[in-house]
Each structure stands twice: as structure tokens, then as C-alpha cells.
Amino acid sequence: MTGETAMVYLEAFHFLRGWLFLAAIPVVVIWWQTRRKSSAAGLRSDWIAPHLAAALTVPGNSSRGVQPIDVIALVLLLLISAAAGPTWSRAPAPFAAQTAPLVIVMQVTPSMEGTDVAPSRLARAKQKAMDLLELRAGARTALVGYAGSAHVVVPMSEDPGVMQPYLEGLSPDVMPIEGRDVAQGFALAQSLLAREASAGGIVFLLDELAAADVAALEDTSATSASVSQEGAAEDAPPAENGQVASLSFLYLLPEDAALPSGPTGSTAHIVTSDGRDVAAVERSLASAYQRAQLDNEAQPWEDRGAWLVWPALLLLLLWFRRGMAVRWAAQMAFVLWVLQPQVAHADGWRDWFLTPDQQGWIAYQNKDYARAAEAFADPYLRGVALYRGGQYEVAAEEMSRLETADAAFIEGMAHLKSRGYRDGVRAFERALALDPAHEAAAQNLPVSKEIVTYVETTREQSDTGEDRGIGADDVVFDNESGKGVETQIEASEEDSPEAHLSTDQWMRTVDTRTEDFLKQRFRLEAAQRKSAETAGAQEAEQ
Numbered sequence: 363m364t365g366e367t368a369m370v371y372l373e374a375f376h377f378l379r380g381w382l383f384l385a386a387i388p389v390v391v392i393w394w395q396t397r398r399k400s401s402a403a404g405l406r407s408d409w410i411a412p413h414l415a416a417a418l419t420v421p422g423n424s425s426r427g428v429q430p431i432d433v434i435a436l437v438l439l440l441l442i443s444a445a446a447g448p449t450w451s452r453a454p455a456p457f458a459a460q461t462a463p464l465v466i467v468m469q470v471t472p473s474m475e476g477t478d479v480a481p482s483r484l485a486r487a488k489q490k491a492m493d494l495l496e497l498r499a500g501a502r503t504a505l506v507g508y509a510g511s512a513h514v515v516v517p518m519s520e521d522p523g524v525m526q527p528y529l530e531g532l533s534p535d536v537m538p539i540e541g542r543d544v545a546q547g548f549a550l551a552q553s554l555l556a557r558e559a560s561a562g563g564i565v566f567l568l569d570e571l572a573a574a575d576v577a578a579l580e581d582t583s584a585t586s587a588s589v590s591q592e593g594a595a596e597d598a599p600p601a602e603n604g605q606v607a608s609l610s611f612l613y614l615l616p617e618d619a620a621l622p623s624g625p626t627g628s629t630a631h632i633v634t635s636d637g638r639d640v641a642a643v644e645r646s647l648a649s650a651y652q653r654a655q656l657d658n659e660a661q662p663w664e665d666r667g668a669w670l671v672w673p674a675l676l677l678l679l680l681w682f683r684r685g686m687a688v689r690w691a692a693q694m695a696f697v698l699w700v701l702q703p704q705v706a707h708a709d710g711w712r713d714w715f716l717t718p719d720q721q722g723w724i725a726y727q728n729k730d731y732a733r734a735a736e737a738f739a740d741p742y743l744r745g746v747a748l749y750r751g752g753q754y755e756v757a758a759e760e761m762s763r764l765e766t767a768d769a770a771f772i773e774g775m776a777h778l779k780s781r782g783y784r785d786g787v788r789a790f791e792r793a794l795a796l797d798p799a800h801e802a803a804a805q806n807l808p809v810s811k812e813i814v815t816y817v818e819t820t821r822e823q824s825d826t827g828e829d830r831g832i833g834a835d836d837v838v839f840d841n842e843s844g845k846g847v848e849t850q851i852e853a854s855e856e857d858s859p860e861a862h863l864s865t866d867q868w869m870r871t872v873d874t875r876t877e878d879f880l881k882q883r884f885r886l887e888a889a890q891r892k893s894a895e896t897a898g899a900q901e902a903e904q
Contacts, residue, residue: 378447393435440674444667453664461501462651463562465551483614495522510541531876545578563608608650754780767797
């Protein structure tokens with residue numbers, strides 16, 4: 363945990379049930395009275411001869427040192443504090459990623475080919491991008507390149523290996539328009555984050571940021587935030603979701619260069635020969651992400667009281683020392699034995715301290731989804747664990763028994779993962795019937811319908827194999843069978859052809875050099891945007 367994150371947690375620290383500290387009043391009163399009586403007994407022995415007092419005093423009954431009442435009072439105070447529910451973080455949503463998404467925006471202009479930063483500014487930028495991916499192993503990351511126009515190089519992906527060939531293919535030659543439009547790169551990165559379930563970050567890898575660029579970035583950010591707030595429904599998720607929580611700039615300049623200023627609230631660093639710059643960016647992102655999570659009132663606070671139970675249990679071991687109340691420990695052990703569940707488990711001792719859902723959550727956080735699914739008593743959490751573990755058909759069956767919109771949505775996603783597209787459409791429709799404002803179901807329903815239409819059309823055309831010249835022994839795609847490659851359903855932009863393809867499909871389309879592929883795609887996108895702008899201008903004139 364970094365210092366910045368620790369400060370965020372410290373600021374958020376509070377007790378969920380602070381009124382329970384009223385129970386500490388009688389504990390403190392009894393402790394004080396017991397200690398005072400012990401001290402008074404010690405004073406009365408002062409007017410007895412020392413050798414008689416030593417013979418008549420029970421060892422360990424002195425008012426000095428630790429007494430049983432001290433241990434008992436401390437244990438009770440710890441348990442009361444645990445019951446009060448100390449917390450400093452929100453409970454993570456089980457269906458959402460636990461790390462902030464990040465968009466890397468890279469300047470790809472002729473000035474980035476300068477060699478004042480070895481081996482070159484662009485080469486160092488690519489190295490820093492790979493360092494970030496390695497530092498954020500498993501986190502969702504996207505790559506945007508910009509010059510006079512901005513383009514999505516790689517959409518959000520959890521696989522760093524996917525990004526490497528595209529990074530290598532980036533060069534000023536592949537960019538269709540000359541220039542340095544920072545605002546357009548920022549807007550495109552914002553659009554990628556808008557599809558994410560949680561707040562994320564943007565890091566720029568660039569060599570210059572003019573004053574006009576700073577003003578443009580602040581205007582773009584303010585306009586986006588205003589539109590997001592005005593267009594939000596009353597029951598929509600908090601504005602922090604899918605928004606920019608962290609904005610950082612890594613300048614490809616010599617280490618002794620002056621640090622340029624950036625937009626308000628952003629952080630700026632000059633690239634270093636080691637990993638200090640990348641680590642600083644990740645710390646800023648983690649801190650901002652935690653703050654955004656704390657502000658998300660849709661998520662409940664996570665009760666951390668169990669952390670105080672363990673020291674209380676360790677203190678109970680002192681009861682077995684000579685002079686302590688051993689019989690109390692024996693009585694407590696007897697009570698725990700009586701209350702122990704009759705059903706034996708391999709880890710039966712856990713049942714003394716943790717509920718089945720708590721045990722399942724521990725396994726879930728450790729990504730042991732099979733064990734989590736077995737432990738969870740809550741059917742919704744069990745269904746989520748089954749989905750995460752790749753048991754899509756079982757997860758869909760589990761969620762189909764629940765009458766909630768979230769359960770119906772996960773059922774739909776499970777059907778899509780197992781290629782049950784028609785059942786996925788039905789599940790999304792059920793989710794919207796239960797909650798018409800369910801945003802995720804509303805986004806995925808039209809996409810899944812398009813897939814069903816495409817599959818049925820393809821099947822009709824492929825029955826005879828005439829459209830592609832396939833033979834009788836060739837395999838024809840069938841959505842009702844086959845449990846192979848996962849299908850990725852993402853919200854798509856109308857003017858962005860790459861949004862219609864999954865990351866794996868992107869990789870399969872590259873049958874030439876990566877540079878040639880990027881050059882052709884970027885030119886196509888730039889032409890489509892220009893056509894759309896021209897059409898919009900003509901409509902405005904009419």
C-alpha cells in the first residue's frame with residue numbers, strides 16, 4: 363500500500379455502528395471499580411508486618427502489573443470495537459474488476475523520433491507503455507495514438523501480449539493526418555473509459571504540451587463532465603463510474619529538462635531511466651481509483667471488524683497462565699463446542715469465526731472461484747463465482763432462479779459466453795422487464811440481437827455452402843453447439859469499425875505487416891470521420 367492510498371483510507375476511516383461503543387461504558391466502570399478495590403486491599407495490608415503480609419497475600423493479587431481484569435477488559439473492548447464495524451473502504455462489486463482501467467495515449471509525430479532521449483523518444487515511450495502493462499498485470503488497459511487525428515490502436519484488454527505488436531507498429535508514417543491534436547486523443551480516451559464500470563485513468567506519453575493544449579484539455583474535460591451530469595438519470599450510477607479519476611503526463615524529455623505544466627488536477631513526470639516514473643503514475647492512479655470507489659455510494663462499506671477479533675482471540679491465550687481465570691477459558695471452550703455446527707467440514711474451524719459467505723468471499727478474492735462457488739450460501743454470489751470460474755451453463759441456470767435484474771443480466775452474459783445467443787436475448791429482456799433502467803442490459807440487448815440475426819443469416823446462406831464454396835465435409839458455424847472461443851460483447855461506436863471486433867479477431871485480421879494494417883485502418887477511420895463531419899455541416903446549413 364502506497365502512502366497516498368494510506369492517506370485516502372485514513373480519511374475514510376469510521377465506524378458503521380458507532381452507537382455500540384455505549385456498551386464499553388459498563389466495561390470501563392467495572393474494570394475501574396475492580397482495580398480500585400485491588401488497590402485498596404493493597405493499602406490495608408500496609409499496617410501489617412511485612413513478613414505476615416507476604417504470608418497472608420495470595421500471589422498475583424498485587425495491584426501492580428497485569429491482572430486478569432485488565433485482559434478481560436481489553437478483550438471486551440476489542441470485541442466491542444469489532445462489532446462497531448470499523449471500515450475504511452467500500453465493498454468491491456463482485457462482477458466488476460478490482461483495478462482501475464487505464465488508457466495510454468501516445469503522441470506519434472515526427473518530433474517523437476528525436477534522439478535526445480535514447481534510443482529515441484518514441485522508442486522510450488513504447489518501453490514505458492510496456493513497463494506500465496507489466497506493472498498492471500491483469501488490469502484492463504487500452505492504447506490510443508494521436509497526431510493530427512486520434513485512433514484506438516488497441517481497445518481495452520487484460521492481455522499485455524496483445525498490445526506489443528501494435529506498439530511496435532506505431533510510427534509517424536501510419537498516422538493519416540499531420541499535427542498534434544491532444545484534445546482529440548483525450549476525447550477518444552474518455553469515450554473508452556465511458557464504457558467501463560468504474561472510474562479509470564489516462565496517461566499521456568508525449569514530448570510537448572502547449573498552453574493552448576492545456577486549455578483545450580480543460581475545456582474538453584469540463585464539457586464531458588457537464589454532459590455526463592445533465593444527461594444522467596435519477597437512478598443512474600454515480601458520475602465517478604466510467605469517468606476520468608486520474609490524468610497523468612509522462613514527458614519524453616531529458617531528465618534535466620524543466621517540467622512543463624499541465625491541466626489542473628493532473629500529475630506530470632519526466633521519463634527516467636528506471637521505473638520511478640511509471641511507479642509514480644500507477645500510485646496516482648491507484649489513489650484516485652480508491653477515492654472514486656469511496657465516493658461511490660452505490661457500493662456498501664466493507665466491515666473490517668474481523669481484523670480486531672484475531673488480537674482478542676490471541677489475548678484469550680493469556681487466560682491459561684498461572685493466576686488467570688482458567689475456568690473462564692474452559693467455560694468459553696465448552697460454549698463454542700456446544701455452538702459448533704453439527705455438519706463437519708474439512709476446515710470446520712473456520713465455521714467458528716466466518717460465515718459461509720465470508721469464506722466464499724475470501725476464496726473469491728484469491729480467484730479460487732470453484733471453492734468460492736461451493737462455499738457461498740447466497741445464490742447470487744454463487745452464480746457470480748460460477749460465471750467467473752467459466753462454468754457458464756451452471757451459472758446461467760443458477761441465475762435463472764433469481765428474480766433480480768442483476769441476476770438476469772449475468773444469466774444473459776453466461777448464455778453469450780456459452781454461445782446460447784437466443785437465451786441471452788431472453789435474459790437481457792427479462793433484466794429490462796425487472797429494471798428498465800438497467801444500463802448494462804440495455805447496452806447488450808441490441809448487440810446480442812444483432813448476433814442472433816447474423817448467425818441465422820449466415821446459417822441460411824451456408825446450408826448449401828454456395829456462398830463461400832465450402833464442401834460437404836467442412837464445418838459450418840452453429841450458435842447452438844460448440845463451446846469454444848469466448849465471445850466478447852462490447853458497446854460499439856458507430857464511427858469506429860474496430861469496436862465491432864474482439865481483440866482476438868483483431869489479431870487474426872493482421873495478415874500483413876502491423877504498420878501496413880494500422881496505416882490502412884487509420885486512413886479509413888479518418889475518411890469516415892471527415893464524411894460524417896461534412897454530412898453534419900450540410901444538414902446544419904439546411
